[in-house]
Amino acid sequence: MTTAINSAPEAFAYRSSKVSVPVLGVGHTVGDKIGEGDTYLVENVLPPDLAEVGFENLMKEVAWNVMRHRGGEVPRLVAVQGEIDANVNYPIYRHPADESPPLRAFSATVSAIRAHVEHTLQHPVNHVLIQLYRTGADYISEHSDKTIDVVRGSRIVNLSLGSRRTMTLRTKKDAAATTTGSEQGANGEGNSRDGGGDGGAPVQRTTQRIPLPHNSLFVMGLATNSRWMHSVHTDKRPENTKDPAERGPRISLTFRHIGxxxxxxxxxxxxxxxxxxxxxxxxxxxxxxxxxxxxxxxxxxxxxxxxxxxxxxxxxxxxxxxxxxxxxxxxxxxxxxxxxxxxxx
Incomplete structure (x- = not known):
């Protein structure tokens, strides 16, 4: 049975906290900026009672879909919810998929989560893409979010419930080509190499890894989305070799302000x-x-x-x-x- 939830953020006597996230890897130090500096992580964004039951409630409430891209199934389950107004207008977020999953009205738990997300962001969100990473084998490939429908000047946020996975940011090849080695070193960021493409020297691409624990909100600005790609890599380690917080499924809720x-x-x-x-x-x-x-x-x-x-x-x-x-x-x-x-x- 789904637990009833008070959706008003002001009703809870707790404080969420923006934190400096350690970027993991050789040469990284705590306090480095994430992406273009418009991106950060908020921990404990939901109050304890909602954080405790949110995952279980969503598993019951959400109508999961298999999504296909170029005829093949993507390696996770998805669902879409949004705000449907009195005139039955509703937001649409377009991205490369053979068919957009059907949008349903915000469910009770998603509505409660949305209220806290909006309270943290201080701008509205009217659309959410919900994704279920069933095991560590489920993943999302490197990409930038498509912004044709995203209100300009807003932020894209990803709330995590369940097991901890790692978000990997990597500069695009053309962005990496305009960044000098001295700038990369000064930022304390790790580098990976890609072929130059025209017979030139390999391009060094900056990589950052940000762990996304349960009840955290990854807030990504559009400048980071423009110059960096992001992904959640597959994690095929045996469950018994993982930290307890990394075991089991994960639900991510990507909220956007759609126009x-x-x-x-x-x-x-x-x-x-x-x-x-x-x-x-x-x-x-x-x-x-x-x-x-x-x-x-x-x-x-x-x-x-x-x-x-x-x-x-x-x-x-x-x-x-x-x-x-x-x-x-x-x-x-x-x-x-x-x-x-x-x-x-």
Missing amino acids: TFLTPSPSPAGQEQEQEQQEQQLIFGQGATGKTRAEARPVVRGGEEAERLLAAFGAENHESEFDWEKVYGEGFDVLHFAATTPASV
Whole structure:
């Protein structure tokens, strides 16, 4: 049975604390800046009663989906929740996946967590991607978050419940190429080498590793997202060799402030099936071609526009000086990149 939760942050007499996170690895020292300096970790962001039951409650409340990318299953389960307003407008976060998982309204536990996240951030979040790392073998590959739909100037946050995993940040190749060796050494950061690509000298890429314990909030600024990639690597060590805090599954909740929305379109008479209704959705807002509700246009599925948006995602993944206005400014109305329906589990 799900435990009832008071969602008001002010009701709890405790203090969360921003901490200087030790960046692990040769040459690293406590107190080094994380990423571009706009990124930090908050521990004990949830009060003890919510932190204690949050993982178990989410396992019961969340409708997990298998997500596919280029036809293959990603190595974790996912779910999407968000704020649905009185006009049934709801936020959409687009990223490379064959089909966007269905968005459901915030559940009771997620609503409670959201209140504390907003209290910490001091700006709203209206969308969450929830991911279940079932074992240490589940992971997420190196990437930068796609910001076409993320409100500019906001932060992207990741709340961890369950086992401790490590977030790895690594500078993009072009960002590394503009950083001198003396600057890298002064920051006390570890370096990895990648081929120069054109027969030149290997590029040194700076790497930082940040442990994400239970009940911690990783707050990432958009400057870090622009110049660094992030990942959670697989951990295939036997369970009995791990620290107790590293054992078992992990749930991550990535909250974002989204400025692009879906809204229902009046359906033709008799058209009541869920798939048909989905095809009648309209899209508007920051990342769409129609910027207001009055300018909302029908969602596009696949095709040439999907190829163009995927190419834009690739550019954002690799360019540290990504020109948002040039690439995303006019907007895209595509939602699904392949006609594949996600399987519920």
